[in-house]
Amino acid sequence: MTPTVPFTRDLVLVGGGHAHALVLRAWGMNPLPGARLTVINPGPTAPYTGMLPGHVAGHYGRDDLEIDLVRLCRHAGARLLLDKAVGIDRTRREVMLESRGPVAYDVASIDVGITAEMNLAGFAQHAIGAKPLDIYAARWRDFSTRAAKGEVAPDVAVIGGGVAGCELAMAMAFALRASDVMPRVTVIEAGPQISGVGNMVRRRILHAMAQLGITVLTDAKVVRIEEGAVELEGNKSVPAALCVGAAGAFAHKWIAQTDLPLTDGFIQIGPDLGVIDDEAVFAVGDCAVMPHAPRPKAGVFAVRAAPVLHHNLRAALSGGRRKTWKPQKNYLKLISLGGKSAIAEKFGLAVQGTYLWRWKDRIDQSFMDRLCDLSTMQVPQPRGSMAIGAAQILTAKPLCGGCGAKVGRGILSGALAGLAQPSGEVVTGAGDDAAILRKDGGGFQVISTDHLRSAIEDPAMMTRIAAVHALGDVWAMGARPQVALASIVVPQMSEALQARTIAEITAVANEVMAAAGAQLVGGHTTMGSELTIGFTVTGTRDAMPLTVSGAQDGDVLILTRPIGSGVLLAADMAGQADGRDVAAALAIMSQPQHREAAIISPHANAMTDVTGFGLAGHVLAMCEGAALDAWINANAIPVYAGAQALSQAGVSSSLMASNRADAPVEGAGDDLLYDPQTAGGLLAAVPATVVAQVITALEAQGCAGHVIGRLSAGSGRLRLS
Template sequence: MISPSAQYDLVFVGAGHSHALALRMLAMKPIPGVRLTMVSPDSLSAYSGMLPGLIAGHYTLDDTHVDVYRLCQASGCRFVQASVTQLDPKKRQLQLSDGSQLAYDWLSLDVGATPDLSPIGNGHDSVVPVKPVASFYTRWQQLCRDAGGQTPSLAVVGAGAGGTEMALAMAHHFQNRQQAAEIQLITGGELLPGFPASVRAKMRQRLQAHNVTLHTHSRVHGDAQQQLQMGDQPLTAQWVLWCTGVRGLAILEDSGLECDERGFVRVTESLQTLSDTRIFAAGDCAAFPISLPKAGVYAVRQARTLADNLRAAIQGQPLAAYRPQSRFLSLLSAGGKDAIASRGGNLSLAGHWVWRWKDHIDRAFMAKFDRQLPAMSTAPADPDALHCAGCGAKVGSDALHEALAELQPVMNPGIEAGVDAADDAAIINWPAGQRLVQSLDFFPAFIDEPYLFGRIAALHSLSDLYAMNARPHSALANITLPWHHPRLQGRDLQRMMTGAVRELNAAGCTLVGGHTIEGPQMAAGFTVNGQADPAQLWHKHGARDGDRLILTKPLGSGVQLAALMQANNSNGAAFHGPWLDTTLRHLLTSNHIAQRALQDVPVNACTDITGFGLLGHLYEISQQSDVTLSVDCHKVPLLPGTLALIRRGVASTLSDANRQILVHCQQPQPVDDALLTALCDPQTAGGLLFCLPASYAQQALQHLDSEGVKAVDIGKVLVKDRPDHAEILLNSGHTGSV
């Protein structure tokens, strides 16, 4: 992933409406010398205008959410999937939920709001806040499962637009399933405050038609025994959806930024925070000089001002003022495919045609982040940043020192000189009677997030040791950093090595040194040393007749990562963020778990599935052990979406070369060609493949399952009865998926 030289980091925290649109605008006209980074805990960002339709059953999850991975890939922006736990404006640094730190030069906040549960207190399991949307939708699905054939009892607290739409959406959901439900809508004031009387009247009719009981002027609070009360009566409901009262996230006030009485960060008319001109804020988290409702229509309109002012501030130009609209079109969904429209005054319109109008507007907005995502260019290179390859293209000593200063690698015995000694080479005193098991891996980054890439690169390198049943001891790093300003290089190196050391330390492997150079793209690799009792080593040459083939991870990471890197070309529509989420979870699962689980099971042969794909590595075992391997193709687990991506033409660059292995395979019945591609797909940090006696296969699967490894028995080992016999038999069937 080649990126032009940059001098400054502009970091977006939160993937709300303002940021999604502003990022799209900035990417269409990139700021020279500026690198963009998005930080968000979720790979899908909800569009609030379609949430009631999702609950009612009119839309799917994909219809109503922006795929943040795709947006970032198309706009040349790095994506860091994490929450911000601390903001330090003085150091210009973010502390993230994964334990890492992220520095910035310019910062924009669009982190939304959090429910204000102070009227009822905390600790109510039955209370489900509607924000954040991601966790709410998960709870809603659980509620629907728990309801079964019973009559659910629900109370929606807050009769503003969001609460009223939600009550009707839930009522429609249960009516559509022909399931009775008791739904109450409760407010301490009037229904739909601030809306015209005609809108309130129409909405009352729809609440009655959907059997939603409306309680006005009824405040919900907690009593002395922490029981929920509605006025002076107990609130009886299995689930209470909180759609009223929000406040700013704690990280805003804790940062020292000036906030209002509800914890929202104060901004000027130009959306700069009052406390720090390098920090901007928009959307619900911002407290504008004049009071504005927490409504998505303002966040959408703020995007243009935010994008223009971020560009102007970085380039030293005057900033413009955001002028909120005095009136706007309001379209409220009303349960079924029905909606109410108003735009000031007392005139309102309602009916199915209004819903179709609203649906058209909502889908057009979402199309900006799906079908209408253009192939955007990356930012122009910093014209002042010149790079040569002299002195081995080494990274500057200041950047190195700052990046490595806070690393705390675990220390193994026998290391006489390591990364802390500043010697020219590491010195290791090796134990007598032990074998040194050594391996080297190095590859360019497939994802532009250094911390995540550092973790995966370390795990990928360690996998060779686990495949031979060796215990990791020490490692040397080989790092290539992109041609950025030394300040940015130091930040990238610090994040990458923090991620790598996290995994090395977890493996008990000491980082003893390494080498860094500059280059056109980020890359990393590790030389890893392991030790093992020679009698306990696993090899590829021990497979025996009757052995079962046990695979510990699903296939498809190669095609999934290819889809990520092709997200802004003609195959972009094939890429799907949640599929990548699953892929990354598997890449970040250490093979040490599977190795440890089978210490009490006889393993005749083992390998890890990496660059040659499953069939390539099976062929190595067949050659080394002089056996034939029979694979039940329909049992081989695949990452979700793998076959769909292959059928859309997505493939890794090694795919064609890996398919050459098919000349050594025999198909008694034809196997689907997309599945053959998946079986040849090159894997990063793939699983282990064990050959072990059939009598131990069930025990092995149970041991793996107890460790959280969902391994699969995918075939068996056969005697190779003649020299020209096929090395691999591919048995056809239906594909597996996880």
């Protein structure tokens, strides 16, 4: 067996720009043993600049435009932190984040692009910069939809008459016209003419804009931006239900506040793409500047620099020799004209036509294909002689993380059947969410333990989810969390990385437990083959805690969270899930449910949390404990975005088959009924007379409550209604 190389160095990529995306692709094909890779980006996707005008014009959908960083990071074996960098401490070698603690690095690279936010009165309140692209693209989608419905005037003002401003103006005018809206689009340029191109291209762009009805104002100085208008010097006003800033490139403000070597806010780098006078930090793309070889801000340079950046990052981590990058002096400009036509310019020469748009389209699609055509996880193939049954297990689908790695309900029930019956201080033992103990002096204590095999690469997020998951057993019994012990297994790594990892895990665990009213009092750590995080938790309740068997005839079933997390995590592991869906699900899974428990528990006859046995398994446990039948309304069950389509395509968790066998449902049941949930919702049996009151109270606290079925006298059957 080939030994696993322990982690010894941390590489942190700040930003999901084009160069970093290509580095992730290359890294996944040939990772550097011993290097742990982390990516920091505000969102799960990053827009591709080359296709933005086509997207705005309506030629490409949102999915065509966006690079899926979740899939790329899964391919590369990297953890993705959905957060915004706000600083860097080069002495401590830490990247400071907006919403969580600092992330340590041994080598870091910055590729965060630029912003087009302008220092104009009213800009922040009434305008949007063309960059960052994802923010602008989202605003444009909303505006164009509302303009097509007649909810806002189709008046657009673009500040900046360079290539970017003109290209976006033509794209927006074309799209609005295609929606049967007659737009008023105005390009406002402070200089005497549109800039960034030669005379021949300028004439062609002006002609194309005139055909689209775009007004071009030159020598126009913007004084301020108001709601619905751009005020110009000389008491002139331009109508603007949407105002877009495209006049120049501006560095992110947080970079200017660092001690990095800067030129006008842009990071100075040398021929090796390393930050000048810092062997541990690199920068690339529009956020960087090469004093020895200044170049305009264009995506082509980031794409061309990616292979050199990839090589030099590996060299910095392994002590190898770095390469030098020499950016080309001239590059081809392909400018979209709104419709499916484009202008090409190089060496002062220009040509125009629809065939150039098709050429540009092929270039752009080829780039995106490189980032979408990723290798999938390979299932180990059995070799040689094996014990009977071993080959079948190896050729089955890979073991899921989270609750998808649990043992089936039937197997577990059989193993627990021989345990001694509760006695003395033990009120209830195995079989419910937690054991119930009598407290001296009155009241009750509940105790439970749970752990999760890591489903994602981020130890902090995995800790948050594991803590919420473990607390679910206490909340489900209507108890107040009391204390917690952590059980942590980390992969083999150097002492420095051990310290970083354990510090992250401990900080998050302490935060989640403290917010729930519990105290983290210690635990146990060890090294193993993979990250595993668990907690033993206790809680207290004055009255008898809720149990799974207390449901009554006529009760209504309320569920607080969607199902489908097992399918999403299985698809993510195989590189098949949409990164936005995975990120959205993780965000819900990491949220505590103390408010839901506080609202529901005073009214519930029975409650549990939906976890590894799937919704059907947990409903069945409620039915068996009270001799009831459950009628489930499949259409009322909330489902995580993307889970249904993946399930219908045949994606499932490795535990789903066992769950299906252990909890049969009468009727054409959806596979997601058997999907194992991690940090799943609370499932409560509530008297019908208080259901409306409970749902209203949940909504008032910003929580969700879904009525998914009802219970009636019976013999423990599950039926779809």
